[in-house]
Amino acid sequence: MELVFCTSNAHKLAEVAAILGNDFSFLTLSEIGFYDDIPEPYNTLEANSLTKAEQVYTQTSRDCFAEDTGLFIEALQGEPGVFSARYAGEPADSQKNMEKVLEKMKGTINRDAFFKTVITLILKGKAVQFEGRCHGKIAETKSGVQGFGYDPIFIPEGAARTFAEYSADEKNAISHRKKAFDALSDYLRSLNSKTR
Numbered sequence: 001m002e003l004v005f006c007t008s009n010a011h012k013l014a015e016v017a018a019i020l021g022n023d024f025s026f027l028t029l030s031e032i033g034f035y036d037d038i039p040e041p042y043n044t045l046e047a048n049s050l051t052k053a054e055q056v057y058t059q060t061s062r063d064c065f066a067e068d069t070g071l072f073i074e075a076l077q078g079e080p081g082v083f084s085a086r087y088a089g090e091p092a093d094s095q096k097n098m099e100k101v102l103e104k105m106k107g108t109i110n111r112d113a114f115f116k117t118v119i120t121l122i123l124k125g126k127a128v129q130f131e132g133r134c135h136g137k138i139a140e141t142k143s144g145v146q147g148f149g150y151d152p153i154f155i156p157e158g159a160a161r162t163f164a165e166y167s168a169d170e171k172n173a174i175s176h177r178k179k180a181f182d183a184l185s186d187y188l189r190s191l192n193s194k195t196r
């Protein structure tokens with residue numbers, strides 16, 4: 001089965017390649033010569049990941065999957081959520097996004113938050129979705145240099161360090177993305193065993 005991963009985010013590509021290991025391989029958008037802009041116009045991760053996968057499937061007729069992730073902070077009524085990439089405005093800037101979160105959270109006791117990843121897989125025109133969450137807390141300040149996005153201000157549940165202070169392997173063992181891709185792998189394996 002040849003699947004296309006509908007992303008041009010190099011961090012996501014690296015994380016997903018490490019998470020999937022030998023489970024299955026995928027082609028990237030640049031490998032199939034797809035350079036079109038893929039808009040994310042909706043206000044749910046489910047709708048945006050579906051529209052990304054649908055756009056690639058419609059234009060290339062290739063089986064594919066897309067993932068969309070957001071950080072949901074309880075005290076900010078779920079912000080930045082689906083708007084995580086551009087929370088501080090255009091152009092997308094992770095440092096400014098984190099500063100906006102820390103500013104809004106100043107003096108806030110409830111620091112509960114979670115990352116949520118939604119994957120849409122399209123096989124022969126049929127879409128299926130998978131989800132993964134990672135709960136934790138928003139730190140008071142940024143720490144660490146690993147990872148990307150909001151990692152320097154996110155402390156996973158039960159930990160005393162931010163994701164940006166985790167090694168790639170440590171993050172990939174417990175992350176929202178890992179959980180969502182485990183569900184995708186299980187699904188693909190179950191299809192394989194049915195066709196054997």
Ligand code: IMP
Nearest residue numbers: 067068069070084085086148149150151
């Ligand atoms: P998108 O799925 O590319 O739309 O990602 C939305 C935003 O969430 C981007 O700003 C990313 O930097 C951020 N983001 C996505 N995944 C992670 C993660 O694993 N850690 C930290 N930030 C993330």
